[in-house]
Amino acid sequence: MSGVPRFRICADSGLPGAALEAWRRDGLLVIEGFVPPSDCDALCQSADQLVDAFDPSEVATVFSTHSHEHAASEYFETSGDKVRFFFEENVLDDRGLLTCPKALSINKMGHAMHDLVPAFQQFSYHPRLVTLAAFLGLDNALVLQSMLIFKQPGIGGEVTWHQDGTFLLTEPQSVTGFWFALEDADLDNGCLWVLPGEHHKGLRQRFRRIGGTLRLEDLGAVEPFDLRRKIPLEVPQGTLVVLHGRLPHYSEVNRSARSRHAYTLHTISASATYLADNWLQRGPAMPLRYLSSGEPV
Numbered sequence: 001m002s003g004v005p006r007f008r009i010c011a012d013s014g015l016p017g018a019a020l021e022a023w024r025r026d027g028l029l030v031i032e033g034f035v036p037p038s039d040c041d042a043l044c045q046s047a048d049q050l051v052d053a054f055d056p057s058e059v060a061t062v063f064s065t066h067s068h069e070h071a072a073s074e075y076f077e078t079s080g081d082k083v084r085f086f087f088e089e090n091v092l093d094d095r096g097l098l099t100c101p102k103a104l105s106i107n108k109m110g111h112a113m114h115d116l117v118p119a120f121q122q123f124s125y126h127p128r129l130v131t132l133a134a135f136l137g138l139d140n141a142l143v144l145q146s147m148l149i150f151k152q153p154g155i156g157g158e159v160t161w162h163q164d165g166t167f168l169l170t171e172p173q174s175v176t177g178f179w180f181a182l183e184d185a186d187l188d189n190g191c192l193w194v195l196p197g198e199h200h201k202g203l204r205q206r207f208r209r210i211g212g213t214l215r216l217e218d219l220g221a222v223e224p225f226d227l228r229r230k231i232p233l234e235v236p237q238g239t240l241v242v243l244h245g246r247l248p249h250y251s252e253v254n255r256s257a258r259s260r261h262a263y264t265l266h267t268i269s270a271s272a273t274y275l276a277d278n279w280l281q282r283g284p285a286m287p288l289r290y291l292s293s294g295e296p297v
């Protein structure tokens with residue numbers, strides 16, 4: 001239906017060679033049935049418990065997927081080694097109080113659940129992911145960040161077209177995104193959209209620290225995304241979409257009465273240089289860990 005090939009892991013032989021060809025050609029790889037439904041449900045339950053325990057009055061930041069105003073916020077900038085919660089737009093009133101139930105107001109949670117929360121750790125460093133990273137030839141992958149994107153019913157905001165390398169850059173480029181559908185994702189509840197093959201064109205923007213402030217800057221030379229070629233990825237629960245760091249992707253507002261929870265991990269190569277002006281900087285107290293062994297660098 002979508003024009004993007006879909007694969008399944010075969011117990012005996014893993015993925016076919018065609019999957020590697022698709023990955024190199026398209027800059028993305030769709031693997032249905034990658035995660036068992038019970039593992040998806042367990043992660044959602046752990047996320048619900050974290051949300052229950054979270055006191056929203058601690059947070060004065062509204063995370064907006066439309067602007068980068070949040071970038072100025074200390075809360076966002078220091079979340080790389082924590083579990084923090086970011087609200088949807090327009091859910092706080094003038095006094096900073098929530099106008100709808102807490103559990104339905106959270107846009108996303110990030111950015112270090114994979115190193116701080118046992119259920120997320122188990123999911124993120126799972127042997128099936130280690131095997132896949134080896135198959136894709138990802139060199140010495142380190143797990144950089146994790147996000148739970150809630151895409152709440154009726155309110156879950158749009159994620160504008162972007163390349164992950166805009167936000168997390170290494171030299172040479174090595175950022176790889178792993179997007180897990182924890183629930184079915186379709187056109188009504190805000191599935192991912194992709195531009196297969198556009199990763200060959202280069203990086204269009206960078207979000208980086210300039211003079212103490214985080215800013216989004218155009219890199220100039222690269223042509224605009226060709227949105228006429230956009231393809232929706234309607235996928236069932238348990239699907240993994242692997243995204244090259246320069247592959248443009250997007251998701252719509254969730255207009256349905258169903259949530260569309262997704263979990264994302266971003267890895268980088270330990271052999272590449274992680275740029276010092278990226279927003280996410282982990283201190284020495286919590287070094288990044290290898291995907292393959294869980295050992296710190």
Ligand SMILES: O=C(O)CCC(=O)C(=O)O
Nearest residue numbers: 149159164249251262264
């Ligand atoms: O889940 C979504 O809606 C978008 C996620 C995304 O863009 C990302 O993880 O980079």
